[in-house]
Amino acid sequence: MGTFSMPSLGADMEAGTLVEWLKKPGETVQRGDIIAVVETDKGAIEVEVFEDGKIAQLLVQPGEKVPVGTPLARIASNEDLPPTEEPAVPAAPDEAAAREPVAQPVMPPVAPPVVPPASPAPLLPPGEVLRASPAARDLAREKNIDLASVAGSGPDGAIVRDDVEQAEVGSPLVRETVADLDPMRRAIAAAMSRSKRDIPHYYLAHSFDVTAAAAWLGRYNANHPPAERLLMGALTVKAAALALREFPEFNGFYGTGGFTPSSAIHMGMAIAMRGGGLAAPAIHHTDSIALPELMVQMRDLVSRVRKGGFRSSEVSDPTVTVSSLGDRGVDMLLPIIYPPQVAIIGFGSVSQHAWPVGDALAVRPVMTATIGADHRANDGHRGALLLRRIAELLNRPEGL
Incomplete structure (x- = not known):
């Protein structure tokens, strides 16, 4: 019998609220199936199951907030399930027995089951389930707002607190002197404060000519329709991932026992969320x-994150993070490591600069890559080699 527990969806996550079960007791599940929605400081996150079996018991009800690691459900594996028995085939009666009347058993009358009164249901069409975060439900009760009349903007149309606030009519928001940070911003503040307090950061920057990458990208996109074209960001992410194969001390986690390198490279993508906040799913x-x-996966991830919908494995699995503000015109950024990771790689915009070409100067497209790294797990010499290797790979795009 397996246990499905409240996952850790961030270094500073201590508890989460179960918003909704997407599977019922008795239903079969397979590894990777979404079976629950959990609300954290990052928003409503779809949580996957990591084993095959059948839902045996739900231990936590929607609306309950429980610590990380709390069992949410029990899952019976295929080995736990009893074997299916073949129905017994009745023996054919002999001729003498067939002539004798058979007494029919008299069944005692059975009282109808007592059904407890149901709580009032939301005003929804039959078969539909109202999806709303606990914070949205609390605010709706406080403001006496019928959630069935509120349009949801969360994952799959779930109603979040902002939707209820927008639905409130005639009650202007009160602005306090001190800004009340939302849960997302508080979570970011806690993680970044911990990072700068506990991690001995060092920073490096490396600028390089990307003429070869830009020319290859132009030729590729000229031969593909708009929906299949690549952005420079896809090349930088792939180049960084390939370079990390050669520099494993930048890909992993630092914990109480020291640094543990990861056997896989799950690149976290720093993505700005609509309405504020930041997420870096893998x-x-x-x-x-x-x-x-x-490129397809990057577009899909950006689209889902900006709608507030991503999966638990995407949040908990990043082994290193890449951040880019090139689309905002930033030439260089010095990012902060997201613990327990040990490195974050940044890319600035591609801009035209005077650049030495042989013995002369020419105007070339130039990019600056940076790294913020944990000096406990690696050092500046290796960090410099990593940035140089990224530049080399990026300018051989046919090999990416």
Whole structure:
């Protein structure tokens, strides 16, 4: 019998609220199936199961907030399930017995089951389930707002607190002198404060000519329709992932026992969320994904994160993070490590600069890559080699 527990969806997560069960007792599940929605400081997150079996028991009800590691459900594996018995085939009666009347058993009358009165249901069409976060439900009760009349903007139309606030009419928001930070911003503040307090950061920057990468990208996109074209970001992410194969001390986690390198490269993508906040969910096995598929996954991840919907494995699995503000015109960034990771790689915009070409100067497209790294797990010499290797790979895009 397996246990499905409240996952840890961030270094500073201590508890989560179960929003909704997507599977019922008796239903069969397979590894990777989404079976629950959990609300954390990052928002509502779809949680996957990591074993095959059948839901045996739900231990936590929607609306309950429980610590990380608390069992949420029990899952019976295929070995736990009793074997299916073949129905017995009745023997054919002999001719004499067939002539004798058979007494029919008299069944005592059975009282109808007593059904407890149900709580009032939301005003929804039959078969539909109202999806709303606990914070949204609390605010709706406080403001006496019928959630059935509120349009949800969360994952799969779930109603979040902001939706209830927007639905409130005639009650202007009171602005306090001191800003009341939302849960997302508080979580970011806690993680970044811990990072700068506990991690001995060092920073490096490396600027390089990306003429070869830009020319290859132009030729590739000229031969593909808009929906299949690549962005420079796909090339930088793939180049960084491939370089990390050669520099494993930047890909992993630092804990109480020291540094533990990861056997896989799951690149976290720093993505700004609509309405504020930041998330860095992972693209799994980034180094092994072909560029066209990587671009598809990046677009999908950005779209889902900005709608507030991503999966538990995407939040908990990043082994290193990449951040880029090039689309905002930033030439260089010095990012902060997200613990317990030990490195974060940044990419600035591609801009035209005077650049030495042989014995002369020419105007070239130039990019600056940076790294913020944990001096307990690696050092500046290796960090410099890593940045140089990223530049080399990026300017051989046909090999990505």
